Amino acid sequence: MAKIYIPTPLRKFTNQNRELITGQQTLEGAIAQLVEEYPDIKKNLLDENGEIRSYIKVYIGDEEVDPRKNGAIKVDEKTEISIVPAIAGGL
Amino acid sequence: MSTWKEQELSKQELAHYSRHLTIPEIGVEGQKKLKAGSVLAVGTGGLGAPMLQYLAAAGVGRIGIVDFDKVEASNLHRQVLFGASDVGRPKVEVAAERLREINPHITIDVYETRLTSENALEIIRDYDVVADGTDNFPTRYLINDATVMLNKPNVHGSIFQFEGQISVFNHVDENGERGPNYRDLFPEPPPPGLVPDCAEAGVLGVLPGIIGCIQASEVIKILAGIGEPLAGKLFLFDALSFRTQKVSIRKNKDNPLTGVNPTITELIDYETFCGIGQDEEDVPEITVQEYRELLNKGEDIQLIDVREPHEYEIDQMGGELIPVKSVVENVEKFSREKQVIVHCKSGVRSANAIRELQEKYGFDNLYNLKGGIEAWRVEEPLENRTTKV
Numbered sequence: 386m387a388k389i390y391i392p393t394p395l396r397k398f399t400n401q402n403r404e405l406i407t408g409q410q411t412l413e414g415a416i417a418q419l420v421e422e423y424p425d426i427k428k429n430l431l432d433e434n435g436e437i438r439s440y441i442k443v444y445i446g447d448e449e450v451d452p453r454k455n456g457a458i459k460v461d462e463k464t465e466i467s468i469v470p471a472i473a474g475g476l
Numbered sequence: 477m478s479t480w481k482e483q484e485l486s487k488q489e490l491a492h493y494s495r496h497l498t499i500p501e502i503g504v505e506g507q508k509k510l511k512a513g514s515v516l517a518v519g520t521g522g523l524g525a526p527m528l529q530y531l532a533a534a535g536v537g538r539i540g541i542v543d544f545d546k547v548e549a550s551n552l553h554r555q556v557l558f559g560a561s562d563v564g565r566p567k568v569e570v571a572a573e574r575l576r577e578i579n580p581h582i583t584i585d586v587y588e589t590r591l592t593s594e595n596a597l598e599i600i601r602d603y604d605v606v607a608d609g610t611d612n613f614p615t616r617y618l619i620n621d622a623t624v625m626l627n628k629p630n631v632h633g634s635i636f637q638f639e640g641q642i643s644v645f646n647h648v649d650e651n652g653e654r655g656p657n658y659r660d661l662f663p664e665p666p667p668p669g670l671v672p673d674c675a676e677a678g679v680l681g682v683l684p685g686i687i688g689c690i691q692a693s694e695v696i697k698i699l700a701g702i703g704e705p706l707a708g709k710l711f712l713f714d715a716l717s718f719r720t721q722k723v724s725i726r727k728n729k730d731n732p733l734t735g736v737n738p739t740i741t742e743l744i745d746y747e748t749f750c751g752i753g754q755d756e757e758d759v760p761e762i763t764v765q766e767y768r769e770l771l772n773k774g775e776d777i778q779l780i781d782v783r784e785p786h787e788y789e790i791d792q793m794g795g796e797l798i799p800v801k802s803v804v805e806n807v808e809k810f811s812r813e814k815q816v817i818v819h820c821k822s823g824v825r826s827a828n829a830i831r832e833l834q835e836k837y838g839f840d841n842l843y844n845l846k847g848g849i850e851a852w853r854v855e856e857p858l859e860n861r862t863t864k865v
Binding site: 392449469471472473475 | 519521522523524545551555608609610611612613616633634635636637638639641661662663664665666670671677679684710712717719721722723724725726801
């Protein structure tokens, strides 16, 4: 039961839900479930080739992961997957 | 430019900084390093306002401030450098007054201008550190590229509603190893409109205070040469859940500035790089002047305002309010026969709304008001405005 944290700018695509609890066993499966449950997030998270967009990073704990290259990484109930987009506010 | 060893601290300065002097990590040496140091703060808004006050109070010897804006009422819930009586005054002017009051022993340089590709290198060149407190992607990439080209550390802070991000980019450690920069973290900005600015999305007033103070702390550490700067790391803070994280930033071999094959060797057009203006161009648009001509001719047109209700409450131009999030469920309210003019604050949200309606329902009679109500405000005679404040 891994947990995916959804950042504020993407919550408009997840009915304002802040996280997704997933029973998937791999990173790839977890991201696939996120996209399946919230189809509108897909084009803002993944490009045409299924790669994470260049203005978004994905982390497990403190380490960057790439669901395409490291998709087989095992996730479990202790795993926290963070989606971190670029934000620019400051004024 | 004098070194820290040549600095003297007067009796008044010793009294002002006494609580710093007693910290072993700072002491007289650290305080002299701060006095010999300089920082350029770009933006005196939510992040800049708290950051600048602490940098001034802490005794950073020379502080440059870049901003072209004037104080507005909507700034006051977070930009604590300004008060209600300052509305309408240039921010840099008010900021300089306040900072000189906080600490008369330092120098304040004022640049009442927008940082651009033409002036950035010249302005940044004379400072030791840059603190980025701007509010848009083009300026953030500009600051990143300029600081890389000039070998300056870039203390970056950014905010969105309840969330903040901080990092120290392009920092050279004691071994001469250069840390990652903003392009390593985010090679490209999001498309315009995906991450709205604070004016559109809102921000918890105290959040930039928290993030701006952490930026000030990083600047002070770098100038005093103490501790571990937040280089190669991104600190994430969510005020709503109090979730914090410090994640790693890897260098990207494809970075166009510092990667294996650098392609950017001089500052570029950052508005174009960030797609500003281009996204709206793919939907039909109408200028304020053209819209006014239609009104004058008595044409039967429909005007729809896709901003939020609170924005409509402050100022509106007579359109029907259908917030952008609800255009699909209110699709029947959009005329199929008439010309429909859709507007928001500046034209980004209305372009998105039109695009969505075109794609899902095949509309061909929707026009985006170029520049939104902001353009209308500029060109509309004062007496014709429908404004409650």
